[in-house]
Amino acid sequence: MIDVKTAVNAAYEYIKSIQDMMGSSLGDLRLEEVELSDDKSFWLITLGFDIPKKAPKSQLENFITTSLTNPVLYEREYKLFKVNSQTGKVEAMKIRQV
Numbered sequence: 245m246i247d248v249k250t251a252v253n254a255a256y257e258y259i260k261s262i263q264d265m266m267g268s269s270l271g272d273l274r275l276e277e278v279e280l281s282d283d284k285s286f287w288l289i290t291l292g293f294d295i296p297k298k299a300p301k302s303q304l305e306n307f308i309t310t311s312l313t314n315p316v317l318y319e320r321e322y323k324l325f326k327v328n329s330q331t332g333k334v335e336a337m338k339i340r341q342v
Contacts, residue, residue: 251287255325
């Protein structure tokens with residue numbers, strides 16, 4: 245069985261390899277959670293990162309955002325990786341809701 249460091253590294257390398265396909269750069273990429281499945285078949289790794297906030301939904305939000313010296317706003321997103329505990333390969337990546 246692979247150790248937790250190897251599983252976390254597999255998740256980091258996986259997300260870095262597909263970063264271009266995710267639509268924006270991943271700022272402040274961090275390890276958030278680690279868990280070994282009950283049957284010890286998978287490491288469940290949660291990584292968090294910042295992405296630029298989506299455009300305001302209303303003109304009022306747009307006015308408030310631009311009137312505050314146009315700050316760059318970010319949202320935190322989380323991805324859950326399912327890493328095979330025997331092979332070390334990432335078998336799934338899902339959106340992690342918090």
